[in-house]
Amino acid sequence: TPLEEQLKELESFQVIAHRGASGHAPESTMAAYELAHEWNVDYLELDAQITADGEVVVFHDDAIDRTSDGEGKINDYTMEELKALDTGSWFNEANADKADADFAGAQILTLDELFERFGHDARYYIETKSPQLNPGLEEALVKTLEEYDMVESGRVLVQSFEQESLLKVQELNDDIPLIQLVWYYPSEEDESRLVEWTGVTPGPAEINDEDFQAVAEYASGIGTNYIYEGQEVIDADFIRQANENGLPVHVYTVNETDEMERLMEMGANGLFTNYPDRLLKLVE
Ligand code: G3P
Ligand code: CA
Structure with a gap:
């Protein structure tokens, strides 16, 4: 089946366009996804959140301040209010060398719009962002995935830092392939310890087969x-051990070519990047 094919393909290297080709166009806008799609990446990465009136939108931050001309929490606004925002001009101001008049006025994207545009001609790597701030997100997301027949057709991965959110998605539809996100950082209290961790797995130094x-x-x-x-904070052994336990490792967010090369040598099974063009050159 297409879903089995998708899972099989996870055994090869995946190029994941982080918030679209967000190094070249404003993140999470249609322009950024158009570019990434044109370049034929394996996955379009996106962060899903929910509006005050229950629509699923493609947006990373909890607040709209950084990437729009509005301010405040995204969940406080209705879809109609969010549609009035300009989510492109900030990029032109921040990146004079990449500015494009067409980016100005870019509207916030809904998940429906993204699916309407690319349909089954793309794969989507969808994060349930800040689940505690987005009640009802998992239900609305799974409903949309089913409406567009994205699951059985092998078109989606759902990722989250929150195990609970992934389990909720699984309860709603147990065919959806899930990716557990983790975030490792050096310990502040104990310098002898390599890293702390968030999420559900111990740090790389301590993680064992049972944890994987x-x-x-x-x-x-x-x-x-x-x-x-x-x-x-991770090494080749971490990746090897995850793989031995049946888990591919996708690394975020890798933008420099030399770091891409290094992580590929370490055995990474895919990279999230704002510059999929750079990564595709290495993969070819
Ligand atoms: O989803 C992988 C990576 O994107 C997680 O970090 O903050 O960019 O969503 P963030
Ligand atoms: Ca993300």
Whole structure:
């Protein structure tokens, strides 16, 4: 089936366009996804949140201030109010060299709009963002995925830092492949310890086969950072051990070519990047 094919393909290297080709166009806008799609990436990555009136929108931050001309929490606004915002001009102001008059006035995207545009001609790597701030997100997301027949057709992965959110998605539809996100950072209290962790798995130094197996029970892979303030927080052994337990490792967010090369050599099974063009050149 297409879903089995998708899972099989997770065994090869995945190019994941982080918020679209967000190094080249304003993140999470149609322009950024158009570019990434044109370049034929494996997955369009997006963060899903819910509006005050229950619509699923594609947006990363909890607040709209950084990437729009509005202010406040995204969940406080209705879809209609959010549609009035300009989510492109900030990019032109921040990136004079990449500015494009067409980006100005870019409207916030709904998940429906993204699915209407690319349909089954793309794959989507969807994060349930800040689940505690977005009540009802999992239900609305799964409903939309089913409406567009995205699951059986092998078109989606759902990722989250919150195990609970992934389990909720699984309860709603147990065919949806899930990715457990983790975030590792150096310990502040104990310098002898390599890293702390968030989420459900211990840090790389302590994680054992049982821990990986506990994740493999519900998830099809792990998404992790690799560096924190200059200190590397995962290594080739971490990736190898995850793989031995059936879990591919996708690393975020890798934008420099030399770092892409290094992580590929380490055995990473895919990279989230704002510059999929750079990564595609290495993969070819
Ligand atoms: O989803 C992987 C990566 O995007 C997680 O970090 O903050 O960019 O959503 P963030
Ligand atoms: Ca994300």
